[in-house]
Amino acid sequence: MARWNDVKEGDEIPKFVVDKLTRTDIVKYAGASGDFNPIHHDQTFAETAGYPTVFAHGMLSAGFVSKCLTDFVGRANVRKFGVSFRSQVWPGDTITCTGKVTRKVEADGEKRIEGELVATNQKGEAVITGTFVATVPG
Amino acid sequence: MPMDKDAVGRTGSPVEMRVELGKVREFARAIKDDNSVYFDEERAKREQGGVMPPLTFTMTQAFWGEGGPKLDLDFRRLLHGGQEFEYRKPVYAGDRLTATGRVADVYKKPGKRGGEMTFAVLETEYKNQNGEVVLVARSTLIETAKAVEKKD
Numbered sequence: 001m002a003r004w005n006d007v008k009e010g011d012e013i014p015k016f017v018v019d020k021l022t023r024t025d026i027v028k029y030a031g032a033s034g035d036f037n038p039i040h041h042d043q044t045f046a047e048t049a050g051y052p053t054v055f056a057h058g059m060l061s062a063g064f065v066s067k068c069l070t071d072f073v074g075r076a077n078v079r080k081f082g083v084s085f086r087s088q089v090w091p092g093d094t095i096t097c098t099g100k101v102t103r104k105v106e107a108d109g110e111k112r113i114e115g116e117l118v119a120t121n122q123k124g125e126a127v128i129t130g131t132f133v134a135t136v137p138g
Numbered sequence: 139m140p141m142d143k144d145a146v147g148r149t150g151s152p153v154e155m156r157v158e159l160g161k162v163r164e165f166a167r168a169i170k171d172d173n174s175v176y177f178d179e180e181r182a183k184r185e186q187g188g189v190m191p192p193l194t195f196t197m198t199q200a201f202w203g204e205g206g207p208k209l210d211l212d213f214r215r216l217l218h219g220g221q222e223f224e225y226r227k228p229v230y231a232g233d234r235l236t237a238t239g240r241v242a243d244v245y246k247k248p249g250k251r252g253g254e255m256t257f258a259v260l261e262t263e264y265k266n267q268n269g270e271v272v273l274v275a276r277s278t279l280i281e282t283a284k285a286v287e288k289k290d
Contacts, residue, residue: 018170025170032161032168034198058218059197063169066193075175076186081193082222 001074004104004111004138013099013115016068021056023091029060056089061128065119068097073134079112083130087121094122099130110135141210141256141281143244150239153205155196155264159231162191165198188230193223196264196275199237206239211258211281219257219278227272234267242276253283 002011018025027041035057038045046054062083070078089095099117106112117130166176171192175182182189229235242261249255257280264273 025168029168032165032198059194059221060169062221063165063171063192063194067169067171067173070171070193071173074186075173075190075193076228078193078225080222080224082220084220085218 002072002101002113002134002136004136007101007104007113007136009101009104011101013068013072013101013117016064016071016097018064018095018097021089021091021093021095023054026054026056026060026091029057029063033057033059035059053091055091056093058083058085058089058128061085061089061095061119062130064095065097065099065117065128065130068099069117069132069134072099073113073132073136077134077136078132079110079135080133081130082132083117083128085127086129087125087127089121089127093127095127096120099132111138112136141244141258142246145207145210145241145244145258148207148241150205150207152236152238153199155199155235155237157191157195157229157231157233157235159189161198162189162195162231165195166192169194187228188232190228190230193225194221196223196235196237196262196273197221199235199262205237206260207241209241209258209260209279211256211279215282217280217282219280221278222276224274225272226274227266227270229264229266229272233272235264235272237262237264249283251283255283256281 030036040057097119099115101113101115103114112135114133119128239262243259245257247255260277262275266272
């Protein structure tokens with residue numbers, strides 16, 4: 001876990017990789033989140049809407065990015081987490097989450113780090129970009 | 139009626155959300171987070187005071203659910219553009235949260251292929267059973283411009 005005395009601006013966040021996302025993974029997230037928009041699980045519906053197949057909830061990939069972040073700083077230490085959705089994630093895609101520390105700062109009586117996050121697919125396209133603020137122990 | 143600035147400040151009704159341990163673990167598994175901090179209560183208690191839900195867990199009570207403020211948006215053209223969370227105080231499994239949503243901003247931008255896109259920022263504030271604001275979530279919804287009409 002990141003510590004104030006060790007962490008440096010520019011440090012990379014260890015990768016978290018989801019290898020070949022399945023439709024079952026997408027359905028599991030629909031159940032866990034309660035988001036049953038049929039575009040994410042109903043092939044017929046997705047085709048009628050003009051998509052080649054169903055695609056993952058943006059918040060599922062955001063969840064993968066959040067796992068990458070919390071493994072690095074610890075769940076309880078996150079102060080802010082934000083994501084923007086850049087591109088769709090399709091069944092079969094491999095998603096790699098990583099990021100870097102951009103700033104060390106003391107604020108609100110805490111030692112904090114700020115940084116950027118990104119999830120890319122197997123073609124190297126960003127599917128999610130994000131930012132975070134976390135406190136780090138001394 | 140298209141959505142515009144007049145909608146800013148519009149508030150939904152408070153919705154209760156219980157942070158259930160089983161649901162927290164189901165969510166952690168769904169996002170492939172196998173960190174024992176969600177599954178080993180002893181470790182979680184020792185390190186952070188209890189099992190905390192994953193960062194995006196409150197999406198289980200999302201803006202499209204009950205209680206949200208009225209949105210004059212066409213859901214067939216709606217995209218989730220972005221999502222932000224501010225974690226103000228710890229949340230633990232067992233907590234009883236109350237979520238209240240409000241329209242924080244509405245703005246328009248020209249679409250890439252003509253027409254106008256509408257951006258709506260929905261802010262949801264979560265209070266715990268002690269009345270403390272523990273989390274603020276902001277969702278940016280994008281209503282895309284109407285599809286270009288097909289020419290014969």
